[in-house]
Amino acid sequence: xxxxxxxxxxxxxxxxxxxxxxxxxxxxxxxxxxxxxxxxxxxxxxxxxxxxxxxxxxxxxxxxxxxxxxxxxxxxxxxxxxxxxxxxxxxxxxxxxxxxxxxxxxxxxxxxxxxxxxxxxxxxxxxxxxxxxxxxxxxxxxxxxxxxxxxxxxxxxxxxxxxxxxxxxxxxxxxxxxxxxxxxxxxxxxxxxxxxxxxxxxxxxxxxxxxxxxxxxxxxxxxxxxxxxxxxxxxxxxxxxxxxxxxxxxxxxxx
Amino acid sequence: xxxxxxxxxxxxxxxxxxxxxxxxxxxxxxxxxxxxxxxxxxxxxxxxxxxxxxxxxxxxxxxxxxxxxxxxxxxxxxxxxxxxxxxxxxxxxxxxxxxxxxxxxxxxxxxxxxxxxxxxxxxxxxxxxxxxxxxxxxxxxxxxxxxxxxxxxxxxxxxxxxxxxxxxxxxxxxxxxxxxxxxxxxxxxxxxxxxxxxxxxxxxxxxxxxxxxxxxxxxxxxxxxxxxxxxxxxxxxxxxxxxxxxxxxxxxxxxxxxxxxxxxxxxxxxxxxxxxxxxxxxxxxxxxxxxxxxxxxxxxxxxxxxxxxxxxxxxxxxxxxxxxxxxxxxxxxxxxxxxxxxxxxxxxxxxxxxxxxxxxxxxxxxxxxxxxxxxxxxxxxxxxxxxxxxxxxxxxxxxxxxxxxxxxxxxxxxxxxxxxxxxxxxxxxxxxxxxxxxxxxxxxxxxxxxxxxxxxxxxxxxxxxxxxxxxxxxxxxxxxxxxxxxxxxxxxxxxxxxxxxxxxxxxxxxxxx
Numbered sequence: 001x002x003x004x005x006x007x008x009x010x011x012x013x014x015x016x017x018x019x020x021x022x023x024x025x026x027x028x029x030x031x032x033x034x035x036x037x038x039x040x041x042x043x044x045x046x047x048x049x050x051x052x053x054x055x056x057x058x059x060x061x062x063x064x065x066x067x068x069x070x071x072x073x074x075x076x077x078x079x080x081x082x083x084x085x086x087x088x089x090x091x092x093x094x095x096x097x098x099x100x101x102x103x104x105x106x107x108x109x110x111x112x113x114x115x116x117x118x119x120x121x122x123x124x125x126x127x128x129x130x131x132x133x134x135x136x137x138x139x140x141x142x143x144x145x146x147x148x149x150x151x152x153x154x155x156x157x158x159x160x161x162x163x164x165x166x167x168x169x170x171x172x173x174x175x176x177x178x179x180x181x182x183x184x185x186x187x188x189x190x191x192x193x194x195x196x197x198x199x200x201x202x203x204x205x206x207x208x209x210x211x212x213x214x215x216x217x218x219x220x221x222x223x224x225x226x227x228x229x230x231x232x233x234x235x236x237x238x239x240x241x242x243x244x245x246x247x248x249x250x251x252x253x254x255x
Numbered sequence: 256x257x258x259x260x261x262x263x264x265x266x267x268x269x270x271x272x273x274x275x276x277x278x279x280x281x282x283x284x285x286x287x288x289x290x291x292x293x294x295x296x297x298x299x300x301x302x303x304x305x306x307x308x309x310x311x312x313x314x315x316x317x318x319x320x321x322x323x324x325x326x327x328x329x330x331x332x333x334x335x336x337x338x339x340x341x342x343x344x345x346x347x348x349x350x351x352x353x354x355x356x357x358x359x360x361x362x363x364x365x366x367x368x369x370x371x372x373x374x375x376x377x378x379x380x381x382x383x384x385x386x387x388x389x390x391x392x393x394x395x396x397x398x399x400x401x402x403x404x405x406x407x408x409x410x411x412x413x414x415x416x417x418x419x420x421x422x423x424x425x426x427x428x429x430x431x432x433x434x435x436x437x438x439x440x441x442x443x444x445x446x447x448x449x450x451x452x453x454x455x456x457x458x459x460x461x462x463x464x465x466x467x468x469x470x471x472x473x474x475x476x477x478x479x480x481x482x483x484x485x486x487x488x489x490x491x492x493x494x495x496x497x498x499x500x501x502x503x504x505x506x507x508x509x510x511x512x513x514x515x516x517x518x519x520x521x522x523x524x525x526x527x528x529x530x531x532x533x534x535x536x537x538x539x540x541x542x543x544x545x546x547x548x549x550x551x552x553x554x555x556x557x558x559x560x561x562x563x564x565x566x567x568x569x570x571x572x573x574x575x576x577x578x579x580x581x582x583x584x585x586x587x588x589x590x591x592x593x594x595x596x597x598x599x600x601x602x603x604x605x606x607x608x609x610x611x612x613x614x615x616x617x618x619x620x621x622x623x624x625x626x627x628x629x630x631x632x633x634x635x636x637x638x639x640x641x642x643x644x645x646x647x648x649x650x651x652x653x654x655x656x657x658x659x660x661x662x663x664x665x666x667x668x669x670x671x672x673x674x675x676x677x678x679x680x681x682x683x684x685x686x687x688x689x690x691x692x693x694x695x696x697x698x699x700x701x702x703x704x705x706x707x708x709x710x711x712x713x714x715x716x717x718x719x720x721x722x723x724x725x726x727x728x729x730x731x732x733x734x735x736x737x738x739x740x741x742x743x744x745x746x747x748x749x750x751x752x753x754x755x756x757x758x759x760x761x762x763x764x765x766x767x768x
Binding site for chain 2: 055057076078079084095096105
């Protein structure tokens with residue numbers, strides 16, 4: 001592909017269409033292990049669809065996704081998904097299970113019992129009190145719930161973390177804190193992370209690589225630094241202009 | 256009040272069988288509905304078809320659904336052999352299970368298809384297989400709604416199961432049907448109270464289970480389920496004791512009117528004295544009762560020649576009383592194996608009745624006498640009478656031309672006769688009111704009216720039982736129409752009512768044996 005180390009995750013002319021609407025258009029892309037990739041774009045640009053083709057929540061119309069050199073369509077989807085951490089805006093904690101049971105779910109699907117100590121470790125990783133393991137999800141705040149969602153995604157010892165607008169429903173302060181925490185976990189656990197977001201500022205602050213999507217195509221593929229320096233073309237720069245403009249206006253008020 | 260308590264206390268076996276029938280029906284309903292619901296929740300066409308079918312079943316009146324299983328099972332005998340029961344528990348169980356299907360299926364499908372989409376995405380995203388998703392997520396989350404459906408189904412089933420009486424399954428419908436026919440409101444009330452109480456208890460216990468699921472408190476679930484199972488087990492045990500009887504059991508059937516209840520009890524008392532264990536299947540629908548005796552679902556039944564002539568032999572001619580009887584005896588022996596033991600001695604036929612005064616005034620003893628004076632008289636009949644072939648036959652045979660013709664509800668016919676609004680009325684010849692009002696039933700020398708001799712039928716199973724035949728022999732030819740009228744009146748009258756059991760005791764004391 002595009003260098004000496006073989007790509008960890010690879011899209012090969014991937015397309016997905018729903019009836020007459022094309023959501024993803026012949027995307028080819030390679031992502032190396034350890035990258036933190038943000039997928040940015042307007043609603044309907046195809047970024048979530050692209051992400052979900054990796055863990056087969058969406059089945060592609062044509063093309064392939066290779067994970068560690070293997071086609072993700074090769075085995076049963078359940079087996080594939082247990083190797084991939086998945087966090088999404090809806091969180092999806094099961095209300096009839098305690099926090100601890102929710103966290104221990106992926107190993108349980110493989111017939112393994114996650115030790116209480118390991119559950120406590122996972123909760124600490126996302127900065128939650130391990131005593132919360134016995135609580136029910138309904139007793140938690142929105143931010144705490146998404147922290148549990150992240151802990152649950154990490155419980156399967158997966159090296160790939162997929163996040164679909166993970167912080168979209170959180171208040172700005174919680175959102176910033178949890179984003180930072182996830183970035184540090186990414187480094188600490190040597191993860192490869194793909195995050196879908198419509199917030200360019202979040203993408204620029206957290207990611208090592210930003211992909212901008214528009215009408216099913218990747219229109220920019222740059223580092224945050226390059227984007228801030230003006231690279232990436234029209235669509236990307238329009239997205240960057242939003243936080244810039246906000247910053248300018250805030251500066252204007254304080255003067 | 257004490258009569259009500261007494262009636263309630265006598266309902267033990269009916270209650271036990273009612274409980275078992277409903278439990279079995281709801282269990283079968285659950286066993287069929289839940290897998291169907293899972294399938295339907297994954298396939299919209301399946302959901303449409305199954306819910307459509309269950310809704311269609313619900314539109315069939317419960318009484319008709321129960322009755323429909325009789326011909327269905329009769330046809331199924333081609334597949335499963337002659338041993339397949341067509342009356343009693345099996346058809347009641349199947350029909351009620353079908354009835355229980357809809358609420359369980361609908362609630363389960365709605366619960367499964369309306370689960371929070373985010374939870375389903377999470378379940379898929381974590382890597383659950385279809386089975387794991389059902390077990391770990393869908394089933395626990397749908398459980399309270401499914402339980403609510405089971406609860407509704409149980410209450411419906413307990414109510415509808417009272418109708419199982421009409422197809423020969425003992426239930427809490429026994430006292431209701433018996434009471435309605437003999438106008439014994441204490442019995443009706445007792446049956447209603449018992450089935451309502453059962454429904455409330457079942458609703459309460461299953462509600463406990465439902466709340467336990469909804470509040471995620473397993474102890475509530477277990478407590479409710481254990482109490483319900485204990486009740487079912489108790490019912491089963493009580494019936495085991497009931498059935499623990501070495502004597503041979505004879506099942507006596509009765510259609511749903513007073514005379515039938517009295518005669519069933521009369522036969523029952525005679526057989527009990529002869530050492531048989533006796534069970535009653537009362538309130539049977541007249542459409543199923545002959546097939547019940549032919550298929551050994553019941554063993555002894557009183558039926559009427561005219562009824563069998565029309566409904567079973569499908570004949571429209573009238574060969575006269577003796578010939579009709581003989582042909583029926585032969586037909587039963589040749590085609591059904593049912594043994595016609597003999598005639599009881601009275602007829603419950605259509606007849607024309609006048610007051611003593613009218614009979615005296617015009618010198619009436621026969622319908623031929625009536626024909627002479629008919630143009631001066633008014634005839635009254637129930638709404639059905641003037642449409643029946645019997646009326647056409649008697650009118651044409653004697654050339655009856657009345658001055659006027661009026662229809663009355665059956666109860667008012669006798670009032671009309673007493674007040675002189677009608678001079679002649681149609682009547683059932685064994686009706687107790689004929690004796691009470693001291694009416695004259697005019698003789699029918701041309702035998703224009705078909706005869707309705709009361710005859711005793713014995714099932715093929717018991718046809719060769721010499722002890723049973725010997726025990727019933729003294730009843731044959733012993734019950735004259737006067738005695739039957741008095742017994743009927745004792746049950747039907749509004750004041751000083753007797754139960755069919757008491758009327759049967761009186762009947763046995765009144766006839767020569």
